[in-house]
Amino acid sequence: MNSMNLNLPWAALSLERDPLELFQVLSVGSTLFYLLTVGGLASLCAFLWFLAGGFRKVFALKGFARLAVLLLLALSVPILLLDIASIVALFRPLFLPADAVISANAPLVARPGWADFPLAFSGLAAILLVSAPFVANIPRLSPRRILAIANLSFKEAIRKRVLYAFTGLLLIVLFGSWFIPSKPTDELRTYVSVVFYAMTVVLILVGALLAASGLPADIRTQSLFLIVTKPVERVEILLGRLIGTMALMTLVLVVLTSAGLMYIIRGVSPDAAEESLKARLPLFGFLEFKNTSSAAKGDNVGREWEYRGYISGPTQSATGIVSPEASWVYPTVPSVLATRDKVQAEFTFDIYRTTKGFENRGVGIGLVITTRNHDAEAMRRAREKDPSLSPEQIASDHGYFQPAGSVTFFDYATGSVDIPGALFANALKGDPKLPALTVRVTCKESTQYVGMARYDFYFRQDDARAGAQPVRFAVNFFLASFALWLRLLLVISVTLVLSTELSTVISLLMGMVLMMLAHVQEFVRELVEGKSAGGGPLENIKRLIDNSVAAKPLEDTALNTLIQQSDKVVREVLGALARFLPEVDRLSYYPEYVGNGFAIGGADLACNAILTIFYILPWLLLGFYLLRWREVAGPT
Amino acid sequence: MSNVKVVETRKLTKIFLDFWGRKKKTALRALDIHVDEGEIFGLLGPNGSGKTTTIKLLLGLLYPSEGEAFVLGKPTTDVKKNEYIGYLPEESYLYRFLNAEETLDFYGRLFDIEPRVRRKRAAELIERVGLERDKKRQLREYSKGMRQRIGLAQALINNPKLVILDEPTSGLDPLGAYWMKDLIRSLRNEGKTVIMCSHRLEDVQDICDRIAILHEGDLQAYGKVSTLLQDADRLELRASNIRLSDALKRDLEAVVKAHGGTLDAFGHPTTTLEDYFLKVVAESKARPGRRFLADDTAVQSR
Numbered sequence: 038m039n040s041m042n043l044n045l046p047w048a049a050l051s052l053e054r055d056p057l058e059l060f061q062v063l064s065v066g067s068t069l070f071y072l073l074t075v076g077g078l079a080s081l082c083a084f085l086w087f088l089a090g091g092f093r094k095v096f097a098l099k100g101f102a103r104l105a106v107l108l109l110l111a112l113s114v115p116i117l118l119l120d121i122a123s124i125v126a127l128f129r130p131l132f133l134p135a136d137a138v139i140s141a142n143a144p145l146v147a148r149p150g151w152a153d154f155p156l157a158f159s160g161l162a163a164i165l166l167v168s169a170p171f172v173a174n175i176p177r178l179s180p181r182r183i184l185a186i187a188n189l190s191f192k193e194a195i196r197k198r199v200l201y202a203f204t205g206l207l208l209i210v211l212f213g214s215w216f217i218p219s220k221p222t223d224e225l226r227t228y229v230s231v232v233f234y235a236m237t238v239v240l241i242l243v244g245a246l247l248a249a250s251g252l253p254a255d256i257r258t259q260s261l262f263l264i265v266t267k268p269v270e271r272v273e274i275l276l277g278r279l280i281g282t283m284a285l286m287t288l289v290l291v292v293l294t295s296a297g298l299m300y301i302i303r304g305v306s307p308d309a310a311e312e313s314l315k316a317r318l319p320l321f322g323f324l325e326f327k328n329t330s331s332a333a334k335g336d337n338v339g340r341e342w343e344y345r346g347y348i349s350g351p352t353q354s355a356t357g358i359v360s361p362e363a364s365w366v367y368p369t370v371p372s373v374l375a376t377r378d379k380v381q382a383e384f385t386f387d388i389y390r391t392t393k394g395f396e397n398r399g400v401g402i403g404l405v406i407t408t409r410n411h412d413a414e415a416m417r418r419a420r421e422k423d424p425s426l427s428p429e430q431i432a433s434d435h436g437y438f439q440p441a442g443s444v445t446f447f448d449y450a451t452g453s454v455d456i457p458g459a460l461f462a463n464a465l466k467g468d469p470k471l472p473a474l475t476v477r478v479t480c481k482e483s484t485q486y487v488g489m490a491r492y493d494f495y496f497r498q499d500d501a502r503a504g505a506q507p508v509r510f511a512v513n514f515f516l517a518s519f520a521l522w523l524r525l526l527l528v529i530s531v532t533l534v535l536s537t538e539l540s541t542v543i544s545l546l547m548g549m550v551l552m553m554l555a556h557v558q559e560f561v562r563e564l565v566e567g568k569s570a571g572g573g574p575l576e577n578i579k580r581l582i583d584n585s586v587a588a589k590p591l592e593d594t595a596l597n598t599l600i601q602q603s604d605k606v607v608r609e610v611l612g613a614l615a616r617f618l619p620e621v622d623r624l625s626y627y628p629e630y631v632g633n634g635f636a637i638g639g640a641d642l643a644c645n646a647i648l649t650i651f652y653i654l655p656w657l658l659l660g661f662y663l664l665r666w667r668e669v670a671g672p673t
Numbered sequence: 674m675s676n677v678k679v680v681e682t683r684k685l686t687k688i689f690l691d692f693w694g695r696k697k698k699t700a701l702r703a704l705d706i707h708v709d710e711g712e713i714f715g716l717l718g719p720n721g722s723g724k725t726t727t728i729k730l731l732l733g734l735l736y737p738s739e740g741e742a743f744v745l746g747k748p749t750t751d752v753k754k755n756e757y758i759g760y761l762p763e764e765s766y767l768y769r770f771l772n773a774e775e776t777l778d779f780y781g782r783l784f785d786i787e788p789r790v791r792r793k794r795a796a797e798l799i800e801r802v803g804l805e806r807d808k809k810r811q812l813r814e815y816s817k818g819m820r821q822r823i824g825l826a827q828a829l830i831n832n833p834k835l836v837i838l839d840e841p842t843s844g845l846d847p848l849g850a851y852w853m854k855d856l857i858r859s860l861r862n863e864g865k866t867v868i869m870c871s872h873r874l875e876d877v878q879d880i881c882d883r884i885a886i887l888h889e890g891d892l893q894a895y896g897k898v899s900t901l902l903q904d905a906d907r908l909e910l911r912a913s914n915i916r917l918s919d920a921l922k923r924d925l926e927a928v929v930k931a932h933g934g935t936l937d938a939f940g941h942p943t944t945t946l947e948d949y950f951l952k953v954v955a956e957s958k959a960r961p962g963r964r965f966l967a968d969d970t971a972v973q974s975r
Contacts, residue, residue: 185783193770259764259766263762263827668734668736
């Protein structure tokens with residue numbers, strides 16, 4: 038039986054980062070991290086305001102309000118002290134020996150300790166304190182006024198014809214893949230990436246421009262005078278502008294997504310459509326390792342990006358030959374898989390070679406799938422009794438499957454195996470406390486390592502033989518578009534808030550720089566951790582001036598020591614600032630799913646939506662205060 | 674006019690600071706005034722005297738450095754006071770990509786007015802300011818006078834108790850200025866309070882009940898126009914149905930001298946140029962096609 042397919046180039050999704058799950062985002066650790074970060078910032082702002090004259094307003098309050106504010110201020114003191122200590126700590130490298138090792142930018146609550154809870158409570162108090170005026174404002178907000186301003190922003194962008202030039206440009210770029218030759222196997226990937234790349238660049242630029250220009254233009258032309266002299270809460274202006282700009286960009290996004298989708302569905306060749314125009318629905322298990330240095334992470338082969346754990350081939354140990362193993366455990370399996378004749382399993386592994394391999398020859402692996410009802414001894418007896426038992430019968434009766442022949446795979450190429458549906462029927466039976474299914478992978482070659490992560494192996498929940506599925510593909514395409522919408526929301530909100538105080542150009546530049554930094558977080562992290570080539574920023578500037586290569590150590594002079602010590606401070610500051618960068622990188626990955634024909638996980642997208650909203654909230658609060666404190670008119 | 678104080682300022686001071694918080698300019702110093710319900714109050718002063726700053730402080734566009742101000746009994750920082758205020762700025766800061774109807778609808782929505790009431794009021798105001806024929810044109814196509822009219826309409830969309838007008842007749846032709854003054858008077862007749870600041874002193878004199886004169890941020894004069902302008906050292910005599918003659922002059926000199934005064938001048942009074950201009954335009958409208966030649970003879974050309 039030929040159940041093995043290799044090098045399936047149509048689908049080569051290789052996740053470099055785990056998709057998010059709701060329990061992670063809503064976990065205690067994430068909540069503590071949020072409260073400590075945002076609360077820390079809030080307490081610092083609250084106390085600065087208090088010292089700058091806010092105390093007069095606090096003492097002018099009466100009764101419960103004054104008591105509540107004073108209580109929240111007192112509760113915010115611990116997190117304020119932590120803030121101060123953190124700020125002071127940024128400069129500690131200056132007072133440490135030059136060769137002292139500093140663990141830069143360790144996440145504050147990687148593993149929450151008991152001390153974090155009172156601090157997080159203090160952070161919560163600080164957040165409540167700074168949000169109280171905003172919350173008190175909410176009953177006074179009028180949807181009619183907010184929508185009036187939103188409608189105005191919408192009309193303004195349409196009638197000022199800001200969009201037209203950009204949309205024209207975008208339409209040309211959208212069809213750019215006509216001019217980019219691609220192999221049939223890459224066709225859909227190329228189409229999807231061109232469409233999304235063009236939409237992302239142009240829409241984010243237009244959205245940021247619209248958000249950055251509205252309020253400063255109103256202030257410059259003094260049109261804002263007429264709005265703020267009406268019974269309009271300042272935050273209504275901010276919300277109205279945000280809703281208006283987002284409504285317009287949503288409309289544009291829907292139109293462009295529909296145009297792009299039609300273009301792809303009509304333009305893609307029948308072969309590519311048959312293979313890629315779908316949305317695979319993977320069923321993931323939980324990965325664990327056996328006979329490796331770590332049960333959770335396998336062996337470490339020294340790759341900088343520690344996403345995958347590795348297993349080696351059989352090794353000799355004191356107790357005999359040991360075969361390291363990676364197991365995917367499936368606590369349950371959906372019953373729909375049991376009704377199928379065949380269920381496709383797909384996998385993409387990494388090879389870490391310790392000896393030179395052969396051209397066009399992959400690495401051999403062992404693949405065994407067992408259910409909770411599997412009894413090896415009973416199966417052995419049955420096989421002895423009837424050697425002609427088919428794999429389907431063994432799967433059905435004994436909960437066991439092993440592909441016929443040798444299984445080899447190539448580096449980062451997706452392989453697939455057809456599994457009898459009967460195996461899943463067997464897995465549905467038995468003790469529900471035991472895991473329904475376990476997939477065991479071993480490396481057959483002793484001099485090679487195979488790297489794998491949780492999402493590198495999955496069963497196809499959708500029907501792998503269904504051919505083109507344009508509707509599922511279209512839904513997936515729109516989900517990726519929703520991720521772009523979240524990015525637009527992020528950029529527009531941040532730029533809009535900046536524009537309440539800064540000019541159009543400065544707001545736009547700052548918004549774009551923030552997004553760029555967020556996109557190169559990996560690099561920022563490397564810089565913070567001191568892993569970047571040529572040292573920190575100051576050292577690199579020195580190297581540029583001296584024209585010296587990055588690999589050469591700096592000479593041991595007083596100036597160079599000062600530069601390197603100062604770089605450590607810069608890294609500490611960068612590390613602190615990096616905590617405030619949004620996670621846009623995750624949002625940019627969805628077109629990869631679509632292009633490779635994988636369904637976008639609803640939970641992953643929901644997590645990103647939650648993260649985006651919680652990132653925006655403090656920004657909107659900042660915008661509320663900036664507009665509230667701002668004198669709209671100037672001296673003339 | 675009643676004794677209800679619509680606006681009251683107490684030691685109202687505005688100091689502008691630079692980026693570093695250093696004092697840049699004192700725009701207004703300890704202003705103490707009040708405006709009564711139903712009056713037209715004028716703020717006068719040369720450029721930089723603090724009149725626009727006062728208006729911006731009353732509207733909440735600026736925040737007081739010291740002192741306080743109340744509008745309709747509420748602090749100027751209270752947004753709720755704006756429900757009863759109509760404001761026409763010096764320049765028309767309206768959105769030029771909207772037409773007249775959309776403009777009034779937009780500002781009406783900011784007052785949270787019901788759609789039906791909003792539409793009715795907008796239609797009435799468009800008619801009142803004479804823009805019915807142009808209500809569908811975008812404001813970018815409007816002349817200065819038309820923009821001032823729609824600006825006034827937006828200031829009245831909420832049927833305000835207090836109307837604040839910054840240079841309402843600035844940039845208007847005499848007909849427009851006359852129309853504006855007439856409308857301001859009608860607002861007073863409807864019981865509204867009006868505060869206006871203007872450089873055109875004749876306009877202020879024409880329509881204001883009381884004024885305040887500011888100079889370099891200080892209040893210099895404050896009171897009823899008629900009282901402030903009264904010259905107690907001089908006497909004005911007006912008579913009708915009488916012609917100038919030497920005998921009359923001699924008699925008048927004798928009477929004035931007998932009471933210890935001196936006759937400075939006497940003659941026929943002159944009207945204001947504005948009145949004369951309005952009379953000419955009115956006559957021209959009454960007789961279309963009539964024009965004057967250089968020798969001051971009228972001809973009917975059409």
